[in-house]
Amino acid sequence: GQSLEQPSEVTAVEGAIVQINCTYQTSGFYGLSWYQQHDGGAPTFLSYNGLDGLEETGRFSSFLSRSDSYGYLLLQELQMKDSASYFCAVREGRGKLQFGAGTQVVVTP
Amino acid sequence: NAGVTQTPKFQVLKTGQSMTLQCAQDMNHNSMYWYRQDPGMGLRLIYYSASEGTTDKGEVPNGYNVSRLNKREFSLRLESAAPSQTSVYFCASLWGREVGNEQFFGPGTRLTVL
Numbered sequence: 001g002q003s004l005e006q007p008s009e010v011t012a013v014e015g016a017i018v019q020i021n022c023t024y025q026t027s028g029f030y031g032l033s034w035y036q037q038h039d040g041g042a043p044t045f046l047s048y049n050g051l052d053g054l055e056e057t058g059r060f061s062s063f064l065s066r067s068d069s070y071g072y073l074l075l076q077e078l079q080m081k082d083s084a085s086y087f088c089a090v091r092e093g094r095g096k097l098q099f100g101a102g103t104q105v106v107v108t109p
Numbered sequence: 110n111a112g113v114t115q116t117p118k119f120q121v122l123k124t125g126q127s128m129t130l131q132c133a134q135d136m137n138h139n140s141m142y143w144y145r146q147d148p149g150m151g152l153r154l155i156y157y158s159a160s161e162g163t164t165d166k167g168e169v170p171n172g173y174n175v176s177r178l179n180k181r182e183f184s185l186r187l188e189s190a191a192p193s194q195t196s197v198y199f200c201a202s203l204w205g206r207e208v209g210n211e212q213f214f215g216p217g218t219r220l221t222v223l
Contacts, residue, residue, distance in 0.1 A: 004151075033211075041216075042199060042214040042215060042216050042217055043152065043199070043212075043214050044214070045211040045212065045213075048211065087151055087152070096142075096154065096157060096167070097142075097154070097212060098154070098168075099144075099151040099152045099153070100151050101149075101150055101151040102149075102150070102151050
């Protein structure tokens, strides 16, 4: 079957580093994306990996290993505003995205 | 640019009632999507339209119909609402490039079916 697995919740203090892992099993694969969603808000795009390796965007980095069907999102220098849900999503073709269930990141002072 | 807009923002229906959720984008995107998100869950694809004039079923299409009215607009219809359709509905659009994967989401419609 098709599935994306990610931890349900991660708690960390301000200034810390958090890594959110995502493993996937899907019928097609054209890339792995990450989205952020604050409570009551819409998902917003964070990053995309089409090829193996690390992509860095400011405090956030994302990694992909296609041979391992695995990726992660790294949040550095955590800030209170980073408290949100983070979703990995696999592009399956024709723009279709399959989303994981999301990881709730709780940042404490 | 307004991006992706959705109407209404909130809606309460009784079981068996029908309604249409409206979505429009002003970014000249080719592809449009309808998702539902249940509490504590990820987004599940209901229907999508890869280009004007085409629609395809997603993961959870039962109980829904869609219309891609033109390039800008993609509507979702519930013919006979059921309590199991209580959810937050998001519309999204994508330019359609082969590289990059950024879907732009609307603010959502919060639907309650009693």
